[in-house]
Amino acid sequence: MEAGRQRQGRLWSNLKEVCDLLHIPSAVSVTTEELLFQHVQFKTGQRIHTIGQPFDTLYIVNSGFLKTVLIDEFGNEQVLSFPMKGDMLGVDGIHTRHYSSEAVALSDCDLILLPFKKLTALGRVHLELENMMYGVMSRELVREQAMIGMLGALSAEARVARFLVTLADRFAHMGYSAKLFNLRMTRHEIGSYLGLTLETVSRTLSAFNEIGLISVDQRTIGIKDAEALKTLRRLPPSRTRAKQLAAAKSKNEAATPAQLLAAM
Amino acid sequence: MEAGRQRQGRLWSNLKEVCDLLHIPSAVSVTTEELLFQHVQFKTGQRIHTIGQPFDTLYIVNSGFLKTVLIDEFGNEQVLSFPMKGDMLGVDGIHTRHYSSEAVALSDCDLILLPFKKLTALGRVHLELENMMYGVMSRELVREQAMIGMLGALSAEARVARFLVTLADRFAHMGYSAKLFNLRMTRHEIGSYLGLTLETVSRTLSAFNEIGLISVDQRTIGIKDAEALKTLRRLPPSRTRAKQLAAAKSKNEAATPAQLLAAM
DNA sequence: CGAGAGGTTGAATAAAGTCAACAAACGTGG
DNA sequence: CCACGTTTGTTGACTTTATTCAACCTCTCG
Known part of the structure; x- marks a missing residue:
């Protein structure tokens, strides 16, 4: 080896x-x-x-x-x-x-x-x-x-989602975990790669975290719902997300990614 | 041959x-x-x-x-x-x-x-x-x-400008005119290629025509100011353009591309 | 000549960028 | 080890850019 x-x-x-x-x-x-x-x-x-x-x-x-x-x-x-x-x-x-x-x-x-x-x-x-x-x-x-x-064709959210999925696949291919890994690059570099600003990348990662698709802690990324990330095209508008989260909270439940994405 | x-x-x-x-x-x-x-x-x-x-x-x-x-x-x-x-x-x-x-x-x-x-x-x-x-x-x-x-990096206008310049160069390389040529593709196809909608492509071509960088008649494109197209990054906002055009008109002169681009 | 595809333009809307403030992590030298 | 400045990351308010939706026009080609 x-x-x-x-x-x-x-x-x-x-x-x-x-x-x-x-x-x-x-x-x-x-x-x-x-x-x-x-x-x-x-x-x-x-x-x-x-x-x-x-x-x-x-x-x-x-x-x-x-x-x-x-x-x-x-x-x-x-x-x-x-x-x-x-x-x-x-x-x-x-x-x-x-x-x-x-x-x-x-x-x-x-x-x-x-x-x-x-x-x-x-x-x-x-x-x-x-x-x-x-x-x-x-x-x-x-x-x-x-x-x-x-x-040419994807929204900011879809680009970030695909980026994460692709990275996960590459790590898996190398024998590392596809579920938990460290980004080696800055938000600025990711943004440049994806044709986005670093703020958009940061916000998008936060949004994915908020609805439970991933966990984010600085450069440590946990993939929670790879399937959803793979097929994601656009996130529901934030007021809808807020409403859903509030509704879920009032019922004392965690909002699931599935519930939130159904609002699309 | x-x-x-x-x-x-x-x-x-x-x-x-x-x-x-x-x-x-x-x-x-x-x-x-x-x-x-x-x-x-x-x-x-x-x-x-x-x-x-x-x-x-x-x-x-x-x-x-x-x-x-x-x-x-x-x-x-x-x-x-x-x-x-x-x-x-x-x-x-x-x-x-x-x-x-x-x-x-x-x-x-x-x-x-x-x-x-x-x-x-x-x-x-x-x-x-x-x-x-x-x-x-x-x-x-x-x-x-x-x-x-x-x-990843250019505005809609810059993309369209570069697209035209690149096409012109390729035509020139093939022995055709770099100043006057026919697009072989629809606005929709150009838009798809450049990551833009067909409407944005159409509007951008119209804007270039308006300030004299090119002439547009359906699929016939005349390149008027190749240098400006090559270096163009962003067009001045349309109200500025309107003002400049009006000013030029009032003096009974045609607005030159140089004048308009100076406003950038 | 008429249908359909391609093109233009306008008004309203949504997406992403910009600017700015702040917080957290890092790394270097005292 | 801590204090410092620097780099990186997050978040908010606002602006700009491009998209969307729609109406309308104009060619082209059966």
């Missing part, structure tokens, strides 16, 4: 470990020791690559959390993604040979370096590597399409 | 023609006649592929205009892109082996078929083909990132 081994004070991974990390089925016959990829560690806040920097390597996240951002003409950050274990970074640099986004570590990180030249050269020998690349790039493309769909 | 030749009642293109179309520098030595890719024609309104359909081929647009869309759980279309000459379709199908979006012809179209199996097989022989694939996929990824940035 230990992806990578110590050598010369650094970690290295072989091709099989890389494929496993990317969830790409690999039928590598010879797990040759020649095919080793170096690890690099980054501390919280460090930049992995910046916009415009010459592209030469891709990165795979082995551990830790990051954000990728665009910087617009007047310095405003637009968060594009929150890569974590198994995600690939730097693909946007292939086309122009310069990174078009910036990647920043949100926690201490361990990344695997994939020098692009080496990768394409190896791709001709180990053809699962080539298929891996196509698969990963296509997957990223689909993810971005989903993001565009979300930004 | 004629990309494709008649044969058995259909058109075929060789690798060099495909590369040229994609704007990928190709140094193919042997323009072997073995390496031919078939064309297919679609009429306006026809579907190239649908969501969930098994993936096996990529498409390159040789002529015509299309849209790609996602369909959400309750049948609403979300437009993802408006592919035209030189763009590639179907890349989203690689990952899951099923197309994740739907492509529809907005005009009569001529597309080149790239069977994916054949493509990857050839990629091992002609390595510029492999590089082409990486380049095209990375380019598409960067385009989608820009889209996310736009949807």
Whole structure:
């Protein structure tokens, strides 16, 4: 299970470990020791690559959390993604040979370096590597399409709800709890990612907490009703919610998410 | 310049023609006649592929205009892109082996078929083909990132302005006029693409027309002040515009875009 | 020529953003 | 360990932006 081994004070991974990390089925016959990829560690806040920097390597996240951002003409950050274990970074640099986004570590990180030249050269020998690349790039493309769909069509509440569900799924996929986890990013970063202001994110989380869909304590999120979050499109107006809560309280009962959402 | 030749009642293109179309520098030595890719024609309104359909081929647009869309759980279309000459379709199908979006012809179209199996097989022989694939996929990824940035950060007016500028650039790149062109899509489709309602798109175009940035006549758009459109972030409030227009009128002059935008 | 799709415009409404005050957590150095 | 300033998060009041609903117009194409 230990992806990578110590050598010369650094970690290295072989091709099989890389494929496993990317969830790409690999039928590598010879797990040759020649095919080793170096690890690099980054501390919280460090930049992995910046916009415009010459592209030469891709990165795979082995551990830790990051954000990728665009910087617009007047310095405003637009968060594009929150890569974590198994995600690939730097693909946007292939086309122009310069990174078009910036990647920043949100926690201490361990990344695997994939020098692009080496990768394409190896791709001709180990053809699962080539298929891996196509698969990963296509997957990223689909993810971005989903993001565009979300930004184009969903309300603030639906965006936050989906964000939480997606995060929960990713944590589950990594073997962590999908019911209770810590956000690694600020409200501002979430807002930027979702095309909302940090206040709207904060208010929406509070509203979800109020009606019992989640519990919120700073960056600790508890998922209480994943199903409701998945299908949520719009919250009932707050006066309706207040009325329902009051009614429930007067009967000395806790209002259930189901009751509240029925008012939609 | 004629990309494709008649044969058995259909058109075929060789690798060099495909590369040229994609704007990928190709140094193919042997323009072997073995390496031919078939064309297919679609009429306006026809579907190239649908969501969930098994993936096996990529498409390159040789002529015509299309849209790609996602369909959400309750049948609403979300437009993802408006592919035209030189763009590639179907890349989203690689990952899951099923197309994740739907492509529809907005005009009569001529597309080149790239069977994916054949493509990857050839990629091992002609390595510029492999590089082409990486380049095209990375380019598409960067385009989608820009889209996310736009949807996340820009006002309705800025989105419409950028949309027009981008279209103009693409037309110019194809050898058409960047100053005067026809939209191939409805206001509804533009709105969906930009995350706006059709009414907002219509009003914004009218406002741009009113202050002289563009001329609008149904689907015919004339670009009058490309620079202003490129840098536009927000329009001055309409009462200010009304005042300025009235002031200009009283002096018997036409209000210039510069005057109006100075009020920002 | 008439039906239907596409487009424009206005008035009312709802959603999200802005501005501002405050509170809680963090981290650094005394 | 505590005091401090800084960053992050919450909440309220108000404003702005874009949507919704509706009426109406205008092309296009059977």
